[in-house]
Amino acid sequence: MKIRRATVGHSIVVGLIAAVVAALIPATTWAHGALLTPGSRTYLCYKDGLTSTGEIRPTNAACQNALAVGGAQPFYDWFGVLRSDGAGRTTGFIPDGALCSGGFTKYAGFDAPRNDWPLTHLTSGAAFNWTYAAWAAHPGWFYLYVTKDGYNPNQALTWADMESTPFLSVDHPPLNGSAPTGNYYWGGNLPNKTGRHVIYSVWKRSDSTETFYGCSDVVFDGGNGEVTGIGGGTNPSPSPSVTTSSSPSASASPSASVSPTSSTPAPTGACTATYSIVNTWGGGFQGEVVVKAGSAALSGWTVKWTFANGQTISQLWNGTLTASGSSITVKPVSWNSSVPAGGSVSVGFLATQTGTNAVPTVTCTSP
Structure with a gap:
């Protein structure tokens, strides 16, 4: 292993309850890792949101917003911000405003410019023990960049905000343990910075x-890895991911739409359902259906709609999908089948489209 500006330190074993988590993840996962110390946005929001029942219910306001924008699946797949065609590329490949999602629409909620993401407190220039989750282990290089002085977390993160070269590069570091509970580890000094970065x-x-x-949100205030911003929080309206004028070559890159388009709720039985278009890009879009209970609690629910323009769902989370041509039926999974009176649950999905993308009327029924 070769480390630039660093020496190998002792390993830090970060506890991941992998066996339990694997049983709780509701959809297939295919990805492989993220920073644990200092924790990435996806990892710390996952820690903040995961409940004992396996549901994702964040208390941090920024994490709540990411859930509202993209649903729960990106939290379960916190280790999945990847590009299969990345080849180590950064500037000019990942679009400005989409650095934290890697240009991957699924994680667009984590690009929202906010100053309330979970925060790791660090000491400028200090020696630090870095760990990176090895959900699936692969050999490779790690490069760590930091924002320039004057970084503003309330503005979209762009490449112009980043220092042009890594402050630390690591060549094939050692692996502690084995996937999925193992982690890569190395020692190396933190950058000489002050304030939020x-x-x-x-x-x-x-x-x-x-x-x-x-992205790992940090503040250089003399801390030693403490994390704040997990716990408390409110239930804000979604802050949209940033509209970008350019996009990477992969088809999953976001290119616009920050305003959802909703159908009129169509009450049938004891529930109503609202369909929204959350994000669109060339050839695809992200949608959401919110199921709301009326004056009585729901002990189950079914939503149905028919696509008019050949749309096809490729991935759905927080529900069980049955598709027959253009006819779509979604039923709950075990943990969101019951909805309290006046409460709601959401189902998110990714779908393909060509040309017109009309908003269908959705019906909701309950046993």
Whole structure:
């Protein structure tokens, strides 16, 4: 292992309850890692949101917003901010405003410019023990960048905000343990900074072009790795991901739409459902259906709609999908089948589109 500006330190084992978590994740996962110390946005929001029943219910306001924008699946897949065609590329490949999502629409909620993300407290220039989750282990290089002086967390993060070269680069560090509970570890000094910043991680595999990206929100105030901003919080309206004028070559890159388009709720039985278009990009879009109970609690629910323009759902979370041509039926999973009176649950999905993307009328029924 070769480390630039760093020496190998002792390992830090970060506890991940992998066996339990694996049983709780409701959809197939295919990705492989993220910074644990200092924790990435996706990892710390996952820690903040995961409940004992396996549901995602964040208390941090920024994490709540990410849930509202993208649903729960990005939290379960906190280790999945990757580009299969990345080849280590950064500037000019990942669009401005989409650094934290890696240009991957699924994680667009984590690009929201906010000053209330979970925060790791650090000491400028100090020696630090870095750990990076190895949910699936792969050989490669790690590159750590930091924002320039004067970084403003309330503005969209762009490449112009980042220092042009990594402050720390690591060549094939050792692995402590084994996937999925293991982690890569190394020692290396923190950058000489003051105040609020983002540490941006890039993991470039040496056995493929797959590359992982992530944002860790930090403040250089003399701390030693303490995390604040998890707990408390409110239930805000969603802050949209940033509209970008350019996009990477992969088809999953976001390019616009920050305003959802909703159908009129159609009450049938004891519940109503609202369909929204959350995000659109060339050839695809992200949608959401919110199921709301009336004056009585729901002990189950079913929503149905028919696409008019050949749309096809490729991925759905927080529900069970049955598709027959253009006819869509979604039923709950075990943990969101019951909805209290006046309460609501949401189902998110990714779908393909060509041309017109009309908003369908959705019906909701309850046993």
